[in-house]
Amino acid sequence: MTTTSPTTSSDLTIPVQxxxxxxxxxxxxxVLERTPGVSAAxxxxxxxxxxxxxxxxxxxxxxxxxxxxxxxxxxxLPAPDESAESLVDAQDAAREDEIGDLRRKLALSLVAAxxxxxxxxxxxxxxxxxxxxxxxxxxxxxxxxxxxxxxxIGGVSADTWRWLLLALTVPVVGWAGRHFYTRAxxxxxxxxxxxxxxxxxxxxxxxxxxVVVTLADDWLSARGIAPHVYYEAVVxxxxxxxxxxxxxxxxxxxxxxxxxxxxxxxxxTARVARDGVELEIPLARLRPGDEAVIRPGEKIPADxxxxxxxxxxxxxxxxxxxxxVGKRPGDTVVGATLNRNGTLRVRVERVGADTVLSRIIRxxxxxxxxxxxxxxxxxRISAVFVPVVISIAIATFVLWFVLGPEPAHLQALxxxxxxxxxxxxxxxxxAVPTAVMVSTGRGAELGIxxxxxxxxxxxxxxxxxxxxxxGTVTEGRPAVQQVLGGDESSLLRLAxxxxxxxxxxxxxxxxAEAVARGLSLVEPQGxxxxxxxxxxxxxxxxxxxxxxLALLVxxxxxxxxxxxEAERLAAEGVTPVYVVVDGSVAGxxxxxxxxxPAGREAVAALRGMGIESVxxxxxxxxxxxSVARAVGIERVLADVLPERKLEEIRRLQDEGRSVAMVxxxxxxxxxxxxxxxxxxxxxxxxxxxxxxxxxxMRSDPLDVPRAIRLARxxxxxxxxxxxxxxxxxxxxxxxxxxxxxxxxxxxxTPAMAAAAMAVSSVSVVANSLRLRKGVKREA
Amino acid sequence: MTTADLVVIIGGVAAIAWVNWxxxxxxxxxxxxxxxx
Numbered sequence: 001m002t003t004t005s006p007t008t009s010s011d012l013t014i015p016v017q018x019x020x021x022x023x024x025x026x027x028x029x030x031v032l033e034r035t036p037g038v039s040a041a042x043x044x045x046x047x048x049x050x051x052x053x054x055x056x057x058x059x060x061x062x063x064x065x066x067x068x069x070x071x072x073x074x075x076x077l078p079a080p081d082e083s084a085e086s087l088v089d090a091q092d093a094a095r096e097d098e099i100g101d102l103r104r105k106l107a108l109s110l111v112a113a114x115x116x117x118x119x120x121x122x123x124x125x126x127x128x129x130x131x132x133x134x135x136x137x138x139x140x141x142x143x144x145x146x147x148x149x150x151x152x153i154g155g156v157s158a159d160t161w162r163w164l165l166l167a168l169t170v171p172v173v174g175w176a177g178r179h180f181y182t183r184a185x186x187x188x189x190x191x192x193x194x195x196x197x198x199x200x201x202x203x204x205x206x207x208x209x210x211v212v213v214t215l216a217d218d219w220l221s222a223r224g225i226a227p228h229v230y231y232e233a234v235v236x237x238x239x240x241x242x243x244x245x246x247x248x249x250x251x252x253x254x255x256x257x258x259x260x261x262x263x264x265x266x267x268x269t270a271r272v273a274r275d276g277v278e279l280e281i282p283l284a285r286l287r288p289g290d291e292a293v294i295r296p297g298e299k300i301p302a303d304x305x306x307x308x309x310x311x312x313x314x315x316x317x318x319x320x321x322x323x324x325v326g327k328r329p330g331d332t333v334v335g336a337t338l339n340r341n342g343t344l345r346v347r348v349e350r351v352g353a354d355t356v357l358s359r360i361i362r363x364x365x366x367x368x369x370x371x372x373x374x375x376x377x378x379x380r381i382s383a384v385f386v387p388v389v390i391s392i393a394i395a396t397f398v399l400w401f402v403l404g405p406e407p408a409h410l411q412a413l414x415x416x417x418x419x420x421x422x423x424x425x426x427x428x429x430x431a432v433p434t435a436v437m438v439s440t441g442r443g444a445e446l447g448i449x450x451x452x453x454x455x456x457x458x459x460x461x462x463x464x465x466x467x468x469x470x471g472t473v474t475e476g477r478p479a480v481q482q483v484l485g486g487d488e489s490s491l492l493r494l495a496x497x498x499x500x501x502x503x504x505x506x507x508x509x510x511x512a513e514a515v516a517r518g519l520s521l522v523e524p525q526g527x528x529x530x531x532x533x534x535x536x537x538x539x540x541x542x543x544x545x546x547x548x549l550a551l552l553v554x555x556x557x558x559x560x561x562x563x564x565e566a567e568r569l570a571a572e573g574v575t576p577v578y579v580v581v582d583g584s585v586a587g588x589x590x591x592x593x594x595x596x597p598a599g600r601e602a603v604a605a606l607r608g609m610g611i612e613s614v615x616x617x618x619x620x621x622x623x624x625x626s627v628a629r630a631v632g633i634e635r636v637l638a639d640v641l642p643e644r645k646l647e648e649i650r651r652l653q654d655e656g657r658s659v660a661m662v663x664x665x666x667x668x669x670x671x672x673x674x675x676x677x678x679x680x681x682x683x684x685x686x687x688x689x690x691x692x693x694x695x696x697m698r699s700d701p702l703d704v705p706r707a708i709r710l711a712r713x714x715x716x717x718x719x720x721x722x723x724x725x726x727x728x729x730x731x732x733x734x735x736x737x738x739x740x741x742x743x744x745x746x747x748x749t750p751a752m753a754a755a756a757m758a759v760s761s762v763s764v765v766a767n768s769l770r771l772r773k774g775v776k777r778e779a
Numbered sequence: 780m781t782t783a784d785l786v787v788i789i790g791g792v793a794a795i796a797w798v799n800w801x802x803x804x805x806x807x808x809x810x811x812x813x814x815x816x
Binding site: 192384386390391401 | 795798
């Protein structure tokens, strides 16, 4: 998909194939950033894509694709009108191809590995064991079987065995493991090194030595050098690393499940009315201006406005709200939501990449690929790690050659190759991105959209959560609490009838209550709205007015016996609406913004996590204090005008607190931006999604502690991953170099190192996958 | 210490020096040149 900003800069997302670790992605990113005409680049290891910001007047998209290919990785230019969903499809298809390719390469390598091991046994008996691999005895039964089946193999010469082993190794090095060498070479040309460098140098050294021995065995034997070959080590290393890559690719495809589920929400086809005929067309052919017909039980194909019909639409995928929303002509509908009971005709306004669903997918994708600050540590380590490991391997070779037992040159070669193989920094590179990806994906499933690694890291450190009262602690929609007066129903019916034409939220609350109670309302005569005071009119021949104390003063009516009651209600934060019938106060309707039950639970949950809740509101201190008491909040900042909210957040931060602001994302936007973490309550609107670091799609206050719990768990998993990846290398490299050999005679072989490396990468991915479970919706 | 040992030691030290120069010094110089262009 290509978008152009108001300036001359464009951005382009290109699927990239073959990236296996953070060093790969950071190398492609570095190359792109150095390409003339590119202003910025972000290469996403987990989604397998590169987003590039470039100046179209100085570089073309084709040249960007070429720049990626020059680094040794695959890249294809996406179609110009590609939406987020089709990009996900393309990435999925690329990943499936990659998995299939890895599977074929692994199959060949494993067969070759077993055969080389079996054939190496008779060879070792002929020329003696060079540096025996402990895995070899495992193959003994197969070798014995071979001897029984074909007793003549005892007469095969060592030379023949070596050529046979070479023939088995060439397809593995030349086809199955070819990408390690081409990528290592491409990295070398760019003065950088990654895991491919270590594999290529390690297996390359063992393979080159073995080929020399195969070609010049007599010459070497004549000079007292036993002609040992290490083909089986080369083949086993490549086979085990391919196995690790395959397991990793499969695990990664599971981590992107959240995006796929989101993308899978849209229907495949749309029914449109053209010239009075209904046609079913593929979704890709739907255009703005089309009139879509959606029958009951069908999904709405794209964003638009209802032009005909009435129905209820299940928008739970967007808002998490399980109750279907009524839709009538003029109402907007969102693509991928489910039409329940009536047929709707919808004028399509936005399709493809412009729809709300596509924007949500993009947001999740960007979040999953964004880097947490802790990742910079891993990147810095990866950048210096490989050259340092090559230096250690050279030093190991020198020490074994000079100080090691005979055959010293072989011992030195094996120890150096083992160091190179065990030190592949894959686990370190995967530690952070896998955890960020799985946890943002899990968040999206829970209706918690987290904008990537950095917000996650800041969320973990929170100690204060500031709630904006309206819409978060309270419903944000006033409702009738109580009706005081003689006959409640008739009083409410009169008040609601006169309020019918009012657009004030208090009036709407009274009408809603009357409708909910099944009261039949009548059309008021001579309706009059008195701004700031109330409304008045004639209902069934009676003069009715509803409003505040100012209205009573204007009408010259005394509140009478309701004065004390109204005073008490006001003290509790409830608004009293006086109902005047035929010149005297007949009763009071108490209206208040009801407290959300989940608000109280959220505050209690936060307290349990050691986080203080603070309420911020523009209401007067008395009302604010009563609401705060009801939800269990102790600290209240009242009488705060919208423009002062930002200063209150700053003041809390000056106290040394790490502050989250929970708001509705509109007038709270500056405070959301100022807070360490902005949490927007929203139903997927642009403002809500862009203002905060976290968007709670279901607008449920309980999602605030859930998001913090998810962030804490994620950071814990990241620290575990980094710790184990680091410890693995700190322990593995000295053992591979032979640190335990002088004292205990213990040393590793290249094949064992390859197995250990695969296990460490897979264990990091598995640890991150634990985040898919744990933080429950009910939590 | 044999001649072969000596050759391997000198070769090893030279190889370590070259690896560190190539990846850390030469790579960085190339990066900053590209940025200045």
